[in-house]
Amino acid sequence: MKVVLQNLTKRFPDRNKKGGDVIAVNDFNFEIPDGKLIGLLGPSGCGKSTTLNLISGLEAPTSGKILFGEDDVTRLPPENRGVGLVFQNYALYPHLTVLENILFPLQNLKGADKLTKPQMLEKAKAAAKLVQIDGLLDRKPSEMSGGQQQRVAIARALVKMPRVLLLDEPLSNLDARLRLQTREEIRRIQQETGITTIFVTHDQDEAMSISDMIVVMKAGVVQQIGAPQDVYDKPVNLFVATFLGTPPINVFDGQVKNEKLFVGNQAVLPVPGVKDQQVVVGIRPEGFILDEQGPLEVSLRRVEVMGRDTSVVSTHPASRNAQVRSIIPARNRVDRNAPTVRFSLMPDKVHVFEAEGENKALWASPLDQ
Amino acid sequence: MKKKSMKGWLYLLPAMLFLGAFMVYPLIDVLVYSFEEGYNSASQTYFGVGLYNYSYVLRDPYFLQAVKNTFLLVIITVPLSTLIALLISLGLTAIKPLRNLYQTVYFLPYVTNTLAVGLVFMILFKKTAYTDGLINLMLQWFGGSSIDFIDGPYWAKMFVLCFYTIWVVMPFKILILTSALASVNPEYYSAAKMDGTRSFRVFYKITLPMISPMIFYLVITGFIGAFKAYSDAIALFGTDLNAAGMNTIVGYVYDMLYGNSGGYPSFASAAALILFAIVLTITCINLMISKKNVHY
Numbered sequence: 227m228k229v230v231l232q233n234l235t236k237r238f239p240d241r242n243k244k245g246g247d248v249i250a251v252n253d254f255n256f257e258i259p260d261g262k263l264i265g266l267l268g269p270s271g272c273g274k275s276t277t278l279n280l281i282s283g284l285e286a287p288t289s290g291k292i293l294f295g296e297d298d299v300t301r302l303p304p305e306n307r308g309v310g311l312v313f314q315n316y317a318l319y320p321h322l323t324v325l326e327n328i329l330f331p332l333q334n335l336k337g338a339d340k341l342t343k344p345q346m347l348e349k350a351k352a353a354a355k356l357v358q359i360d361g362l363l364d365r366k367p368s369e370m371s372g373g374q375q376q377r378v379a380i381a382r383a384l385v386k387m388p389r390v391l392l393l394d395e396p397l398s399n400l401d402a403r404l405r406l407q408t409r410e411e412i413r414r415i416q417q418e419t420g421i422t423t424i425f426v427t428h429d430q431d432e433a434m435s436i437s438d439m440i441v442v443m444k445a446g447v448v449q450q451i452g453a454p455q456d457v458y459d460k461p462v463n464l465f466v467a468t469f470l471g472t473p474p475i476n477v478f479d480g481q482v483k484n485e486k487l488f489v490g491n492q493a494v495l496p497v498p499g500v501k502d503q504q505v506v507v508g509i510r511p512e513g514f515i516l517d518e519q520g521p522l523e524v525s526l527r528r529v530e531v532m533g534r535d536t537s538v539v540s541t542h543p544a545s546r547n548a549q550v551r552s553i554i555p556a557r558n559r560v561d562r563n564a565p566t567v568r569f570s571l572m573p574d575k576v577h578v579f580e581a582e583g584e585n586k587a588l589w590a591s592p593l594d595q
Numbered sequence: 596m597k598k599k600s601m602k603g604w605l606y607l608l609p610a611m612l613f614l615g616a617f618m619v620y621p622l623i624d625v626l627v628y629s630f631e632e633g634y635n636s637a638s639q640t641y642f643g644v645g646l647y648n649y650s651y652v653l654r655d656p657y658f659l660q661a662v663k664n665t666f667l668l669v670i671i672t673v674p675l676s677t678l679i680a681l682l683i684s685l686g687l688t689a690i691k692p693l694r695n696l697y698q699t700v701y702f703l704p705y706v707t708n709t710l711a712v713g714l715v716f717m718i719l720f721k722k723t724a725y726t727d728g729l730i731n732l733m734l735q736w737f738g739g740s741s742i743d744f745i746d747g748p749y750w751a752k753m754f755v756l757c758f759y760t761i762w763v764v765m766p767f768k769i770l771i772l773t774s775a776l777a778s779v780n781p782e783y784y785s786a787a788k789m790d791g792t793r794s795f796r797v798f799y800k801i802t803l804p805m806i807s808p809m810i811f812y813l814v815i816t817g818f819i820g821a822f823k824a825y826s827d828a829i830a831l832f833g834t835d836l837n838a839a840g841m842n843t844i845v846g847y848v849y850d851m852l853y854g855n856s857g858g859y860p861s862f863a864s865a866a867a868l869i870l871f872a873i874v875l876t877i878t879c880i881n882l883m884i885s886k887k888n889v890h891y
Contacts, residue, residue: 330800
């Protein structure tokens with residue numbers, strides 16, 4: 227089911243009653259294609275959970291519209307929208323067994339949708355089988371691991387075969403290993419059922435690894451929407467560039483003079499078509515090439531060997547971060563005792579942003595087209 | 596190893612001394628008194644040992660009256676006060692404006708002296724030569740005839756006693772239940788809302804099981820408290836409860852010790868042990884029921 231959000235806005239009244247309202251979601255416009263897995267990504271407090279609650283119907287928008295396919299569901303209560311929501315802490319009823327938890331949504335159906343007991347049982351068992359917990363139906367939630375509870379929560383959300391499945395921080399309560407496993411699991415379930423799925427996360431790894439599309443949010447405003455690799459390669463502003471990628475992008479103060487990009491006082495790249503101005507330069511850690519004739523000179527601090535590749539930690543007077551981190555292939559040996567190292571740069575890993583205002587992207591290398 | 600356990604006992608010594616002197620010894624003493632026939636506390640003598648004290652107490656009409664009163668009080672006030680407290684707590688949790696004010700108001704009886712509350716009830720219910728009391732005046736407005744609640748028929752007196760007891764125990768129950776309701780994770784309600792669960796079903800299937808441990812705690816302590824009722828009856832009907840026919844078991848024990856017709860520690864001990872047996876049985880039954888019905 228296609229999900230369309232039109233000018234969606236949610237304001238909360240300010241608690242102190244002084245500063246006016248808090249805008250949690252500001253003029254959200256987005257069309258989610260049918261059957262895709264969408265990651266809603268942003269730092270804490272950016273309004274991504276509120277967006278999810280608006281789609282689920284737990285919160286009513288201040289203005290704007292929500293459409294599922296052609297149906298306007300903006301004013302519909304949650305149960306009539308055909309959505310399933312998996313809560314961050316799962317919200318499994320602790321006094322009910324797994325089976326009773328999964329049955330709960332079905333028992334609420336009324337009128338024409340009402341099911342007989344064997345029908346309910348069949349549906350609940352099918353949902354349990356889908357998430358592979360069909361052997362644990364008699365357990366109480368407290369007798370299960372976090373990963374198993376997560377599966378029960380997904381089964382409960384899926385048992386009514388919703389048109390849209392929503393997951394709020396689905397992996398945040400799991401340990402690192404389980405997280406990897408569960409995100410594959412979510413991907414598998416989504417592909418098996420073909421249900422349009424939206425999940426919220428603050429972890430960019432999580433979002434990029436399994437999503438068909440990511441939506442990056444900041445302070446209630448959508449920054450960028452696109453396929454994970456596109457957003458990573460062509461961030462529209464400095465925020466998106468710094469938010470995506472581990473280790474994070476290196477940020478420098480720089481300027482453009484005569485269509486040349488300067489980092490500090492070193493000219494590093496030609497940037498045809500950009501006017502002379504102060505800029506902010508972002509260079510991905512993997513964008514550095516060890517080169518004795520390279521234009522960028524940094525003071526070496528230390529070299530961290532990771533086996534697969536090598537991380538060179540250095541400083542540069544124009545860097546906005548305390549350290550500049552560059553990742554180079556392990557076969558390129560760095561002299562640990564050298565005071566400085568020189569790099570040349572891969573143009574497609576260098577991003578130039580406005581120094582003022584929203585730090586919009588000014589230039590992207592034409593090479594990666 | 597041995598030294599270590601010695602140290603443990605040493606740490607326990609102060610508590611053991613106190614508990615031994617003020618709990619264990621008196622308990623054993625009461626047990627001994629209850630079997631000593633014709634015990635005289637002045638001369639410290641008795642005639643023999645046997646079950647006479649129990650058979651006397653169990654045949655004493657005052658005691659039987661006290662047992663009847665106590666049981667009525669328990670059966671009426673415990674379920675009723677818990678139910679009303681639950682309704683009020685649900686109401687308090689549901690409202691937003693002035694919630695703190697209401698919570699304070701409902702808690703006020705708890706910090707008020709029970710005798711003061713008793714006095715107010717007397718003024719409300721008592722019929723004197725000068726006035727029929729506020730409640731009777733109201734009864735008359737609605738076309739009823741006035742009843743003497745303090746010195747009148749048994750059911751009227753029992754009604755006042757139950758009313759008073761419910762009034763006195765309510766604030767504590769409301770306090771416990773409102774905090775129990777507040778501690779239910781709101782995500783459960785969100786989850787229920789997602790499925791369009793009707794509000795009665797939310798209450799019956801989610802809220803009630805989630806606060807069931809607290810409800811059973813209140814029922815059990817409520818039973819024990821009501822079985823030990825005494826000061827409430829005194830506050831309403833004065834110290835001569837046998838004459839008023841409103842004595843309770845604890846009141847009977849007190850009267851046997853220090854009352855006008857008192858001075859019989861053996862009878863008092865026997866009555867106290869009978870009360871103990873009743874409370875123990877009821878509490879065990881309660882615990883058995885709660886094990887079956889209270890979740891997690």
